[in-house]
Amino acid sequence: MHPAPSIVFFTTASGAGYGLLVFASLGALVGSVPVTTTSGLVLLLPALLLVTAGLCSSTLHLGHPERAWRAFSQWRSSWLSREGVAAVATYVPALVMAWLWISAERLAPIAASATVLLALATIYCTAMIYASLQPIPRWHHPLVPPVYLALGLASGTLVGLALAARLFGIGTPALLLGLILLTAAWALKWRYWQSIDSAAPVAGTAEAIGLPERGPARLVEAPHTERNYILDEMGYRIARKHKQKLRRHAFVAGWAIPAAALLLSLLTGPSLVPAVLSIGAACTLLGTLVERWLFFAEAEHLVMLYYGKGSV
Amino acid sequence: MTGLPENPSAKKLGLVIDLDTCVGCQACVVHCKEWNTSSTASPLADTDPYGENPTGAWLNRVHGFEVEDADTNGPGRTVHFPRSCLHCENAACVTVCPTGASYKRAEDGIVLVDEAKCIGCGLCAWACPYGAREMDGVARVMKKCTLCIDRIYNQHLPVDEREPACVRTCPAKARHFGDLGDPNSDVSRLVAEREGVPLMPELGYRPTNRYLPPRRPTTAKATTALEPAPGGFLGWLDRLLAD
Numbered sequence: 313m314h315p316a317p318s319i320v321f322f323t324t325a326s327g328a329g330y331g332l333l334v335f336a337s338l339g340a341l342v343g344s345v346p347v348t349t350t351s352g353l354v355l356l357l358p359a360l361l362l363v364t365a366g367l368c369s370s371t372l373h374l375g376h377p378e379r380a381w382r383a384f385s386q387w388r389s390s391w392l393s394r395e396g397v398a399a400v401a402t403y404v405p406a407l408v409m410a411w412l413w414i415s416a417e418r419l420a421p422i423a424a425s426a427t428v429l430l431a432l433a434t435i436y437c438t439a440m441i442y443a444s445l446q447p448i449p450r451w452h453h454p455l456v457p458p459v460y461l462a463l464g465l466a467s468g469t470l471v472g473l474a475l476a477a478r479l480f481g482i483g484t485p486a487l488l489l490g491l492i493l494l495t496a497a498w499a500l501k502w503r504y505w506q507s508i509d510s511a512a513p514v515a516g517t518a519e520a521i522g523l524p525e526r527g528p529a530r531l532v533e534a535p536h537t538e539r540n541y542i543l544d545e546m547g548y549r550i551a552r553k554h555k556q557k558l559r560r561h562a563f564v565a566g567w568a569i570p571a572a573a574l575l576l577s578l579l580t581g582p583s584l585v586p587a588v589l590s591i592g593a594a595c596t597l598l599g600t601l602v603e604r605w606l607f608f609a610e611a612e613h614l615v616m617l618y619y620g621k622g623s624v
Numbered sequence: 625m626t627g628l629p630e631n632p633s634a635k636k637l638g639l640v641i642d643l644d645t646c647v648g649c650q651a652c653v654v655h656c657k658e659w660n661t662s663s664t665a666s667p668l669a670d671t672d673p674y675g676e677n678p679t680g681a682w683l684n685r686v687h688g689f690e691v692e693d694a695d696t697n698g699p700g701r702t703v704h705f706p707r708s709c710l711h712c713e714n715a716a717c718v719t720v721c722p723t724g725a726s727y728k729r730a731e732d733g734i735v736l737v738d739e740a741k742c743i744g745c746g747l748c749a750w751a752c753p754y755g756a757r758e759m760d761g762v763a764r765v766m767k768k769c770t771l772c773i774d775r776i777y778n779q780h781l782p783v784d785e786r787e788p789a790c791v792r793t794c795p796a797k798a799r800h801f802g803d804l805g806d807p808n809s810d811v812s813r814l815v816a817e818r819e820g821v822p823l824m825p826e827l828g829y830r831p832t833n834r835y836l837p838p839r840r841p842t843t844a845k846a847t848t849a850l851e852p853a854p855g856g857f858l859g860w861l862d863r864l865l866a867d
Binding site for chain 1: 627643648653677678679680681682685686687688689690691692693694695702703705707716718719720721722723724725741742743744745746747749750751752753754755758759761763764765821822823824826827828835837838
């Protein structure tokens, strides 16, 4: 599948933004994040900024962005519509919480809880847009929603820890929690990669043309000589060696460096922690971006069976 | 609503495509383009049509495949394979649409796009395993086969022209249009007689269109170039010469 930069950026940025919202809200609810004007500005503003930048980016690939409001109507059947509704709904408690937090240094527990639930629901809806698509076997996979949720939470938490470290000391439990979240997220991703590499093909060319028992079948004459929408959108191919290399890069940037940063923060004095965690957060965002690019680039669509791919 | 019709009628309009007689002439492709680019919806546009990189939206594409017929030990054959919207009963392209632009008609099962509501997100094209939808690079909305809804119900056309352009134009009579929901219709009988198949039924989309498999050679031997061994005098001569 064609990795459209607007969508790759959108899912990474909004995932981290919602993760950061969850981090701040839960942190305030359990009392480990102090509810002050400064902490509100430093944690909630970047979260809302990441979410909003992601959502704006997602409209860039639309043919008619001026009609985007229509996308809130079909939540009964469409995960894309549900995502839109959930994304907009999250703003309501998030803005109420942010307003009271920043202006009155007061925590609204109901708004904070609603923010957590709706932020998680939005990430889940984003993942389900892909996981519900049967013609793309690598997306129609049970690990896709957990990976989206885990990577959103992990990257948001890392950003949250890096920002919070500038305001107050980060305790060992918070650092350990970050390490556990991060490791669990990338372990899930690793499991996903193993699973799609060993998955049996869903169909072959002979099945695609309705003649399974007459096969094997092979494309000998393409229907057109030039590119078309189908090939541009669904005919994206990535070389195997590049795939392996990019997976390694994603893993090192997404997990290894940030995990080392968290461990280092546990061991060093508080003066180094903000800088170390910032590097860790930047790396995990970068790693997640590469992971998200691969999520698209590696996915194959069944329609390619009609364009010369022997099996998908 | 992009929900599928709650009370669909028994009528299921669709195409039956004969892979035995299709000669891959592309006439259906061209007539489809011609009709749909000049119909009531926005034109089926091309971008850079006379330039270096011409591309455009087409609703019907004919692919050429080589099928080995491995089970009969035959020499294999060419199968010309026209590919267009199958007007599925369980159409995911409809349910994934966030705006309600993509819909399935309750009265005859035709799947259509309301161009005024389409935001051009492309999700419906992703949801279709058969590649039936193509984005229009000029109108920036999704295009698909309408089963020539502006022909089949068109009171201004002579009765014999009220069928899809691709069916009307096919010189090999490889394309048939009718009600596949009616077991006694001509198309349903044809499907029963020729053991027509849906494409990739295991995916669960329940396509309406059917494809008629290429006919088998009368016997497997008929496909081989070798003469059967003669009997009698010729057989004796054959064995003598073979020694």
